[in-house]
Amino acid sequence: MTGRQRLPGQRPLARTLVLAAGWTVVALGGTFALDPFRNYQLALVAAYLCATAGLTVLVGATGQLSLGHAALMAVGGYGFALTTNALPFGGLAAFVLALLAGALAAAVVGLLLGLAAARLSGPYLAGLTLAVVVALPAVASTWSTVLHGDQGVQIPFEGVPDALRRVVALEQWQAMVAVVVTAAVVTGLTLLRGGRFGLKMLAVRDDEVAARLSGIPAGRVKVLAFTASSVAAGVGGAVLCFVAQAVSPGAYTVGFSLLLVVAVVIGGLGSILGAALGSVVVVLLPWLIGRLTASLPADAAQRLDGNLAVLVFGLLLITVMAVAPHGLHGAIDAARRRRRPTPDVPPPAAEPAPRKVLVPTEEQR
Amino acid sequence: MSAQMTPVRTGGEPHLDVRGLSVRFGGLSALDDVSLQVRKGEVVGLIGPNGAGKTTLFNAVCGLVRPSAGTITVDGDPLPGDPTRLSARGVARTLQGLGLFRGLTVRENVLAGHLGATDPGADAQRQLDALDLAAHADRPVGDLPYPEQKKVALARALVAQPGLLLLDEPAGGLGAEDIATLGELVRHTAGTGCAVLLVEHHVDFVMSVCDRVVVLDFGRVIASGTPDEVAGDPAVDEAYLGIEVTTR
Numbered sequence: 001m002t003g004r005q006r007l008p009g010q011r012p013l014a015r016t017l018v019l020a021a022g023w024t025v026v027a028l029g030g031t032f033a034l035d036p037f038r039n040y041q042l043a044l045v046a047a048y049l050c051a052t053a054g055l056t057v058l059v060g061a062t063g064q065l066s067l068g069h070a071a072l073m074a075v076g077g078y079g080f081a082l083t084t085n086a087l088p089f090g091g092l093a094a095f096v097l098a099l100l101a102g103a104l105a106a107a108v109v110g111l112l113l114g115l116a117a118a119r120l121s122g123p124y125l126a127g128l129t130l131a132v133v134v135a136l137p138a139v140a141s142t143w144s145t146v147l148h149g150d151q152g153v154q155i156p157f158e159g160v161p162d163a164l165r166r167v168v169a170l171e172q173w174q175a176m177v178a179v180v181v182t183a184a185v186v187t188g189l190t191l192l193r194g195g196r197f198g199l200k201m202l203a204v205r206d207d208e209v210a211a212r213l214s215g216i217p218a219g220r221v222k223v224l225a226f227t228a229s230s231v232a233a234g235v236g237g238a239v240l241c242f243v244a245q246a247v248s249p250g251a252y253t254v255g256f257s258l259l260l261v262v263a264v265v266i267g268g269l270g271s272i273l274g275a276a277l278g279s280v281v282v283v284l285l286p287w288l289i290g291r292l293t294a295s296l297p298a299d300a301a302q303r304l305d306g307n308l309a310v311l312v313f314g315l316l317l318i319t320v321m322a323v324a325p326h327g328l329h330g331a332i333d334a335a336r337r338r339r340r341p342t343p344d345v346p347p348p349a350a351e352p353a354p355r356k357v358l359v360p361t362e363e364q365r
Numbered sequence: 366m367s368a369q370m371t372p373v374r375t376g377g378e379p380h381l382d383v384r385g386l387s388v389r390f391g392g393l394s395a396l397d398d399v400s401l402q403v404r405k406g407e408v409v410g411l412i413g414p415n416g417a418g419k420t421t422l423f424n425a426v427c428g429l430v431r432p433s434a435g436t437i438t439v440d441g442d443p444l445p446g447d448p449t450r451l452s453a454r455g456v457a458r459t460l461q462g463l464g465l466f467r468g469l470t471v472r473e474n475v476l477a478g479h480l481g482a483t484d485p486g487a488d489a490q491r492q493l494d495a496l497d498l499a500a501h502a503d504r505p506v507g508d509l510p511y512p513e514q515k516k517v518a519l520a521r522a523l524v525a526q527p528g529l530l531l532l533d534e535p536a537g538g539l540g541a542e543d544i545a546t547l548g549e550l551v552r553h554t555a556g557t558g559c560a561v562l563l564v565e566h567h568v569d570f571v572m573s574v575c576d577r578v579v580v581l582d583f584g585r586v587i588a589s590g591t592p593d594e595v596a597g598d599p600a601v602d603e604a605y606l607g608i609e610v611t612t613r
């Protein structure tokens with residue numbers, strides 16, 4: 001095919017790349033300003049962002065809801081860990097290979113799920129993806145010789161490369177790696193969504209029959225979108241494994257999987273910036289709550305522990321939905337528009353009820 | 366056989382040839398032994414009461430439902446039976462209602478109908494200009510008034526310059542003025558050699574635009590011919606339950 005030039009209305013490739021590079025540099029510079037714990041949190045945000053960005057593109061652009069992205073993260077994490085342990089060497093080459101293996105493992109599982117997903121819709125798809133997360137501990141213990149059940153898989157500690165050891169601490173190094181990998185994932189997702197494929201996803205979401213009649217293979221588009229989203233989540237899981245030096249089913253619970261969805265909804269469905277904001281909330285909120293309960297008497301704190309986080313997330317979700325139905329990103333956009341008003345657009349026309357009789361000719365009337 | 370097989374613009378071999386088409390939904394016979402032909406440059410109207418099977422015939426042509434009997438050929442070759450490969454065969458269709466991609470802009474809607482092309486952007490722009498839609502090109506399609514949205518649906522079907530155009534109730538929900546414009550557009554499209562098959566309940570429109578009319582009732586062809594012939598057919602009046610069909 002020769003028709004690869006940019007479609008009108010699409011952002012030029014160079015602009016996307018410059019924007020991505022800019023954000024990456026800002027984040028990398030930021031790591032120098034953060035203390036080790038904040039850098040650890042930044043690495044978590046970056047890892048979660050891979051998954052939430054993949055999820056927000058999937059839900060926003062194709063309308064497919066996955067409650068199972070935590071499981072796909074786990075697949076990426078196991079792929080990363082097992083490959084790291086299998087390789088006879090370490091260093092950058094091992095990291096890249098293990099990362100690719102994690103992405104590939106998530107792609108395979110995502111492809112299989114996506115094939116099933118393309119035939120399911122709404123609650124059935126949500127149920128199927130949820131079942132995958134629920135089944136994760138059982139899978140880990142069934143193949144416990146490889147996956148080591150609840151204990152999970154550890155990888156050997158590999159600190160900061162020698163050349164940088166004097167300049168950066170371990171947490172900062174991990175945050176930097178996480179930022180670079182996440183930047184690559186987010187850039188890939190942005191390009192995917194902004195190009196021809198993005199148009200196809202949106203068309204399939206809006207009207208599948210019309211899309212097929214326009215020559216868009218709806219089933220294939222949905223499967224590919226699910227697979228791409230799974231790869232993003234898998235890379236996120238691999239990054240998380242790199243930071244924690246371990247992967248175990250206990251980290252990828254149903255609760256965590258739902259939290260990813262909450263992050264995407266709070267941030268604003270379909271928005272990658274929203275996914276980033278949502279990931280920050282998901283990382284910071286439990287920590288803030290932990291700080292809060294720590295100042296309470298011991299028995300009260302014990303009773304509140306865990307439950308309070310769920311409660312706060314629930315309340316936050318309800319508040320965001322009520323106050324800003326398009327999430328944080330939507331609220332930011334709206335505020336920006338209020339400051340810089342755009343010309344009035346007439347309200348959308350309602351579709352008239354289809355005429356259901358033979359319309360008589362003029363003379364008959 | 367002589368070598369004089371130059372393609373015919375009007376008349377001659379049918380471009381769309383439907384023969385003995387039957388479609389069943391469980392016990393319901395939605396189409397029963399329906400045959401119809403549309404030649405290049407010809408506009409054929411398919412009319413009939415609600416539930417007569419008009420949309421089902423379109424769906425069968427597009428491969429959205431599987432016929433239980435019959436053949437459908439375009440330009441002498443059977444259709445792929447796969448909706449996504451229709452546009453490559455030069456077949457385009459509009460859906461009853463709008464069938465637009467509501468989250469996309471006007472331009473993106475038209476582009477989406479033409480992604481296989483070498484330069485979809487230029488073709489889409491040409492089509493938007495032709496239908497006076499260029500001024501709204503980058504607005505969300507849902508912001509446009511209904512008649513304009515109907516035009517976008519047409520633009521999406523026309524952008525690939527199809528050889529066969531299927532229109533399902535193109536005048537539905539339009540006022541007299543827009544219907545007149547639509548009539549001109551349909552005639553113009555046929556004038557470029559496109560075969561047009563359209564479903565419509567609007568008698569004036571059908572009678573003024575179509576070269577031939579086929580009347581369906583309960584999945585069977587009950588009349589066909591020129592608009593005048595069909596309008597004078599008592600079986601047609603009866604199918605429409607007392608609403609008299611007259612022409613001027």
Ligand SMILES: Nc1ncnc2c1ncn2[C@@H]1O[C@H](COP(=O)(O)OP(=O)(O)OP(=O)(O)O)[C@@H](O)[C@H]1O
Pocket residue numbers: 390393395413414415416417418419420421422461
């Ligand atoms: N997918 C389907 N499954 C079952 N029955 C169907 C299906 N599609 C259509 N039918 C039935 O087939 C018959 C013909 O429907 P069709 O939509 O073709 O009618 P139509 O002539 O287009 O009517 P209208 O003027 O209301 O659009 C109807 O009885 C309808 O209920």
Ligand SMILES: [Mg+2]
Pocket residue numbers: 419420421461
């Ligand atoms: Mg119909």
